[in-house]
Amino acid sequence: MSSDATNSTLEMDQGVTMGQSLDHPGQSFTVELMGEKSRFSLRLRESNVAAFAKATGLALPTKINTVYRDDDALIMCLAPDEWLIIAAPEVGATLQEKCKRHTASPFSLVDVSHRNVAFHIGGEGAAQLINVGCPLDLDLATFPVGKCTRTIFERAEIVLFRETETIFHIEIWRSFAPYFLSVLSNGGQAQ
Protein backbone atom coordinates (compact mmCIF):
# COMPACT_ATOMS: atom_id res chain seq x y z
CA MET A 1 0.00 0.00 0.00
CA SER A 2 1.44 3.30 -0.97
CA SER A 3 0.83 6.45 0.94
CA ASP A 4 1.48 9.70 -0.84
CA ALA A 5 0.00 13.18 -0.85
CA THR A 6 -3.12 12.12 -2.76
CA ASN A 7 -4.00 9.60 -0.10
CA SER A 8 -4.35 12.28 2.47
CA THR A 9 -6.45 14.35 0.02
CA LEU A 10 -8.90 11.50 -0.26
CA GLU A 11 -8.91 11.08 3.49
CA MET A 12 -9.91 14.68 3.96
CA ASP A 13 -12.52 14.57 1.20
CA GLN A 14 -14.20 11.35 2.00
CA GLY A 15 -13.15 10.22 5.42
CA VAL A 16 -11.32 7.29 3.90
CA THR A 17 -8.46 5.94 5.87
CA MET A 18 -6.12 4.33 3.45
CA GLY A 19 -3.33 2.01 4.26
CA GLN A 20 -4.68 0.05 7.17
CA SER A 21 -7.67 -2.02 6.20
CA LEU A 22 -6.18 -3.39 2.99
CA ASP A 23 -2.76 -4.11 4.35
CA HIS A 24 -2.92 -7.80 5.12
CA PRO A 25 0.49 -9.36 5.57
CA GLY A 26 0.95 -12.35 3.33
CA GLN A 27 -1.85 -11.45 0.91
CA SER A 28 -0.91 -11.53 -2.74
CA PHE A 29 -2.35 -8.20 -3.79
CA THR A 30 -1.77 -4.50 -3.38
CA VAL A 31 -4.24 -1.64 -3.66
CA GLU A 32 -2.77 1.69 -4.59
CA LEU A 33 -4.51 5.02 -5.01
CA MET A 34 -3.24 6.77 -8.12
CA GLY A 35 -2.14 10.38 -8.15
CA GLU A 36 -3.99 13.23 -9.79
CA LYS A 37 -4.88 12.84 -13.48
CA SER A 38 -6.57 14.79 -16.21
CA ARG A 39 -9.66 13.00 -17.47
CA PHE A 40 -11.93 13.78 -20.38
CA SER A 41 -15.11 12.23 -21.60
CA LEU A 42 -15.23 12.47 -25.38
CA ARG A 43 -18.45 11.92 -27.31
CA LEU A 44 -18.31 11.83 -31.06
CA ARG A 45 -20.44 10.27 -33.80
CA GLU A 46 -18.98 7.09 -35.22
CA SER A 47 -19.03 8.50 -38.74
CA ASN A 48 -16.79 11.40 -37.69
CA VAL A 49 -14.12 9.43 -35.85
CA ALA A 50 -11.66 9.23 -38.75
CA ALA A 51 -11.88 12.96 -39.47
CA PHE A 52 -11.52 13.79 -35.77
CA ALA A 53 -8.47 11.57 -35.39
CA LYS A 54 -6.86 13.15 -38.44
CA ALA A 55 -7.51 16.72 -37.33
CA THR A 56 -6.44 16.28 -33.73
CA GLY A 57 -3.72 13.65 -34.03
CA LEU A 58 -5.38 11.60 -31.29
CA ALA A 59 -5.35 7.90 -32.05
CA LEU A 60 -8.87 6.97 -30.98
CA PRO A 61 -9.38 3.23 -30.70
CA THR A 62 -12.50 2.34 -32.68
CA LYS A 63 -13.05 -1.15 -31.36
CA ILE A 64 -15.21 -1.10 -28.27
CA ASN A 65 -13.51 -2.03 -24.98
CA THR A 66 -10.00 -1.53 -26.32
CA VAL A 67 -7.45 1.13 -25.42
CA TYR A 68 -4.75 3.18 -27.06
CA ARG A 69 -1.77 4.04 -24.92
CA ASP A 70 1.19 6.30 -25.54
CA ASP A 71 3.41 8.47 -23.39
CA ASP A 72 0.85 11.28 -23.32
CA ALA A 73 -2.46 9.60 -22.74
CA LEU A 74 -4.51 6.51 -22.19
CA ILE A 75 -7.62 6.45 -24.38
CA MET A 76 -10.33 3.92 -23.62
CA CYS A 77 -13.16 3.20 -26.04
CA LEU A 78 -16.17 2.59 -23.78
CA ALA A 79 -18.86 2.67 -26.45
CA PRO A 80 -18.92 3.16 -30.22
CA ASP A 81 -19.27 6.91 -29.65
CA GLU A 82 -17.66 7.40 -26.23
CA TRP A 83 -14.07 7.58 -25.06
CA LEU A 84 -12.45 8.17 -21.68
CA ILE A 85 -9.11 9.94 -22.00
CA ILE A 86 -6.72 9.85 -19.05
CA ALA A 87 -3.53 11.87 -19.04
CA ALA A 88 -1.05 13.54 -16.75
CA PRO A 89 -2.44 16.81 -15.27
CA GLU A 90 -0.05 18.95 -17.30
CA VAL A 91 -1.16 17.35 -20.57
CA GLY A 92 -4.84 18.18 -20.06
CA ALA A 93 -4.75 21.67 -21.52
CA THR A 94 -2.77 20.47 -24.54
CA LEU A 95 -5.36 17.79 -25.18
CA GLN A 96 -8.15 20.33 -25.14
CA GLU A 97 -6.26 22.51 -27.60
CA LYS A 98 -5.69 19.53 -29.88
CA CYS A 99 -9.39 18.68 -29.90
CA LYS A 100 -10.30 22.25 -30.83
CA ARG A 101 -8.51 21.68 -34.13
CA HIS A 102 -11.44 19.57 -35.20
CA THR A 103 -14.09 21.93 -36.51
CA ALA A 104 -15.80 19.85 -39.18
CA SER A 105 -18.44 18.23 -36.99
CA PRO A 106 -19.86 18.57 -33.49
CA PHE A 107 -18.30 16.70 -30.60
CA SER A 108 -18.35 16.93 -26.83
CA LEU A 109 -15.26 17.00 -24.67
CA VAL A 110 -16.03 17.25 -20.97
CA ASP A 111 -13.40 17.63 -18.29
CA VAL A 112 -14.19 14.97 -15.68
CA SER A 113 -10.80 15.05 -13.98
CA HIS A 114 -12.15 15.33 -10.47
CA ARG A 115 -15.16 13.08 -10.91
CA ASN A 116 -13.10 9.91 -10.62
CA VAL A 117 -10.31 8.52 -8.58
CA ALA A 118 -8.18 5.67 -9.85
CA PHE A 119 -6.81 2.62 -8.09
CA HIS A 120 -4.21 0.14 -9.19
CA ILE A 121 -4.89 -3.35 -7.93
CA GLY A 122 -1.87 -5.54 -8.46
CA GLY A 123 -0.45 -8.91 -7.58
CA GLU A 124 -1.26 -12.55 -8.17
CA GLY A 125 -4.52 -12.26 -6.24
CA ALA A 126 -5.70 -9.07 -7.97
CA ALA A 127 -8.30 -10.69 -10.24
CA GLN A 128 -9.65 -12.73 -7.35
CA LEU A 129 -9.93 -9.61 -5.22
CA ILE A 130 -11.80 -7.70 -7.95
CA ASN A 131 -14.16 -10.66 -8.35
CA VAL A 132 -15.33 -9.98 -4.80
CA GLY A 133 -17.58 -7.30 -6.27
CA CYS A 134 -17.38 -7.74 -10.04
CA PRO A 135 -18.85 -10.81 -11.73
CA LEU A 136 -16.85 -10.56 -14.98
CA ASP A 137 -14.62 -13.45 -15.97
CA LEU A 138 -11.15 -11.99 -15.50
CA ASP A 139 -9.29 -14.96 -16.94
CA LEU A 140 -6.54 -13.87 -19.32
CA ALA A 141 -8.32 -15.61 -22.20
CA THR A 142 -11.53 -13.60 -21.79
CA PHE A 143 -10.11 -10.43 -20.27
CA PRO A 144 -6.70 -10.04 -21.90
CA VAL A 145 -4.11 -7.36 -21.22
CA GLY A 146 -5.24 -4.10 -22.83
CA LYS A 147 -8.95 -4.75 -22.47
CA CYS A 148 -11.08 -2.16 -20.73
CA THR A 149 -14.76 -1.94 -19.98
CA ARG A 150 -17.28 -0.08 -17.95
CA THR A 151 -18.89 -2.50 -15.55
CA ILE A 152 -20.23 -2.76 -12.05
CA PHE A 153 -18.56 -3.41 -8.70
CA GLU A 154 -21.19 -4.36 -6.14
CA ARG A 155 -23.49 -1.32 -6.42
CA ALA A 156 -20.97 1.10 -7.88
CA GLU A 157 -20.09 1.66 -11.52
CA ILE A 158 -16.41 1.31 -12.40
CA VAL A 159 -14.20 1.36 -15.47
CA LEU A 160 -11.91 -1.64 -15.38
CA PHE A 161 -8.74 -1.85 -17.44
CA ARG A 162 -6.15 -4.60 -17.42
CA GLU A 163 -2.75 -2.92 -17.68
CA THR A 164 -0.64 -6.04 -17.33
CA GLU A 165 -1.36 -9.63 -16.44
CA THR A 166 -1.42 -8.81 -12.76
CA ILE A 167 -2.22 -5.08 -12.62
CA PHE A 168 -5.73 -3.68 -13.00
CA HIS A 169 -6.56 0.00 -13.27
CA ILE A 170 -9.94 0.90 -11.81
CA GLU A 171 -11.68 4.23 -12.30
CA ILE A 172 -14.43 4.93 -9.84
CA TRP A 173 -16.49 7.98 -8.96
CA ARG A 174 -14.84 9.83 -6.10
CA SER A 175 -17.86 9.65 -3.81
CA PHE A 176 -18.03 5.87 -4.24
CA ALA A 177 -14.38 5.36 -3.29
CA PRO A 178 -14.94 4.78 0.45
CA TYR A 179 -17.65 2.22 -0.34
CA PHE A 180 -15.39 0.56 -2.89
CA LEU A 181 -12.53 0.34 -0.40
CA SER A 182 -14.73 -1.05 2.34
CA VAL A 183 -15.96 -3.83 0.05
CA LEU A 184 -12.40 -4.56 -1.04
CA SER A 185 -11.32 -4.56 2.55
CA ASN A 186 -13.90 -7.17 3.57
CA GLY A 187 -13.12 -9.23 0.49
CA GLY A 188 -9.42 -9.00 1.19
CA GLN A 189 -9.88 -10.39 4.67
CA ALA A 190 -11.96 -13.28 3.37
CA GLN A 191 -9.36 -14.23 0.78
Next chain:
Amino acid sequence: MMMIECPICNEKRPELEFRYAGEAHIARPENPSALSDDEWAKYLFIRNNPRGTHFERWVHAHGCAKFFNAVRDTVSDKFVMTYKCGEQRPSPETIAERSS
Protein backbone atom coordinates in the same frame (compact mmCIF):
# COMPACT_ATOMS: atom_id res chain seq x y z
CA MET B 1 -26.50 -15.26 -12.68
CA MET B 2 -28.27 -14.69 -16.00
CA MET B 3 -25.98 -13.62 -18.82
CA ILE B 4 -27.22 -11.30 -21.56
CA GLU B 5 -25.45 -10.86 -24.87
CA CYS B 6 -24.96 -7.20 -25.76
CA PRO B 7 -25.00 -6.87 -29.57
CA ILE B 8 -22.84 -3.73 -29.39
CA CYS B 9 -20.14 -5.14 -27.10
CA ASN B 10 -20.56 -8.57 -28.71
CA GLU B 11 -20.16 -10.19 -25.34
CA LYS B 12 -22.21 -11.97 -22.77
CA ARG B 13 -22.40 -9.85 -19.64
CA PRO B 14 -24.01 -10.37 -16.25
CA GLU B 15 -27.57 -9.11 -16.01
CA LEU B 16 -26.54 -6.63 -13.26
CA GLU B 17 -25.13 -4.40 -16.00
CA PHE B 18 -28.46 -4.15 -17.83
CA ARG B 19 -31.78 -2.36 -17.40
CA TYR B 20 -35.10 -3.30 -18.95
CA ALA B 21 -36.66 -0.58 -21.07
CA GLY B 22 -40.10 -1.75 -22.13
CA GLU B 23 -41.58 -3.28 -25.24
CA ALA B 24 -39.69 -2.84 -28.52
CA HIS B 25 -40.86 -1.81 -31.99
CA ILE B 26 -43.32 0.81 -30.81
CA ALA B 27 -43.17 3.68 -33.27
CA ARG B 28 -44.03 7.15 -32.07
CA PRO B 29 -46.92 8.54 -34.12
CA GLU B 30 -45.73 10.90 -36.86
CA ASN B 31 -48.18 13.61 -35.89
CA PRO B 32 -49.25 13.34 -32.23
CA SER B 33 -51.52 16.39 -32.37
CA ALA B 34 -53.72 14.66 -34.96
CA LEU B 35 -54.46 11.82 -32.54
CA SER B 36 -57.43 11.51 -30.26
CA ASP B 37 -56.82 11.19 -26.53
CA ASP B 38 -57.68 7.50 -26.71
CA GLU B 39 -55.19 6.86 -29.50
CA TRP B 40 -52.48 8.79 -27.67
CA ALA B 41 -53.18 6.91 -24.44
CA LYS B 42 -52.99 3.66 -26.39
CA TYR B 43 -49.58 4.62 -27.75
CA LEU B 44 -48.33 5.64 -24.32
CA PHE B 45 -49.68 2.93 -22.09
CA ILE B 46 -51.15 -0.07 -23.88
CA ARG B 47 -48.69 -2.91 -24.35
CA ASN B 48 -48.96 -6.50 -25.56
CA ASN B 49 -47.77 -8.30 -22.44
CA PRO B 50 -47.63 -11.68 -24.19
CA ARG B 51 -47.12 -15.05 -22.60
CA GLY B 52 -44.11 -16.48 -24.44
CA THR B 53 -42.02 -14.64 -27.03
CA HIS B 54 -41.62 -10.97 -26.20
CA PHE B 55 -39.77 -8.29 -28.16
CA GLU B 56 -38.29 -5.83 -25.72
CA ARG B 57 -35.77 -3.06 -25.32
CA TRP B 58 -32.83 -3.29 -22.97
CA VAL B 59 -30.07 -0.86 -22.14
CA HIS B 60 -26.53 -1.89 -21.27
CA ALA B 61 -26.56 0.74 -18.53
CA HIS B 62 -23.27 -0.17 -16.83
CA GLY B 63 -21.47 -1.07 -20.04
CA CYS B 64 -21.62 0.60 -23.42
CA ALA B 65 -24.75 2.47 -22.27
CA LYS B 66 -26.51 1.67 -25.56
CA PHE B 67 -30.06 0.48 -26.13
CA PHE B 68 -30.70 -2.73 -28.04
CA ASN B 69 -33.58 -5.11 -28.65
CA ALA B 70 -34.01 -8.60 -27.30
CA VAL B 71 -36.30 -11.56 -27.84
CA ARG B 72 -37.10 -13.13 -24.50
CA ASP B 73 -39.47 -15.87 -23.51
CA THR B 74 -41.59 -14.48 -20.69
CA VAL B 75 -42.39 -17.97 -19.40
CA SER B 76 -38.88 -19.38 -19.14
CA ASP B 77 -37.11 -15.97 -18.89
CA LYS B 78 -34.70 -17.28 -21.55
CA PHE B 79 -33.10 -14.74 -23.87
CA VAL B 80 -33.55 -16.19 -27.36
CA MET B 81 -31.46 -13.53 -29.08
CA THR B 82 -30.51 -9.87 -29.04
CA TYR B 83 -30.12 -7.48 -31.96
CA LYS B 84 -29.33 -3.84 -32.57
CA CYS B 85 -31.90 -1.05 -32.60
CA GLY B 86 -33.13 -0.28 -36.10
CA GLU B 87 -32.87 -3.88 -37.26
CA GLN B 88 -35.96 -5.75 -38.38
CA ARG B 89 -37.89 -7.83 -35.91
CA PRO B 90 -36.55 -11.41 -36.29
CA SER B 91 -38.83 -13.82 -38.17
CA PRO B 92 -40.69 -16.59 -36.32
CA GLU B 93 -38.45 -19.11 -38.12
CA THR B 94 -35.29 -17.48 -36.78
CA ILE B 95 -36.75 -17.39 -33.29
CA ALA B 96 -37.82 -21.04 -33.47
CA GLU B 97 -34.36 -22.00 -34.67
CA ARG B 98 -32.64 -20.07 -31.87
CA SER B 99 -35.02 -21.34 -29.22
CA SER B 100 -34.32 -24.99 -29.89
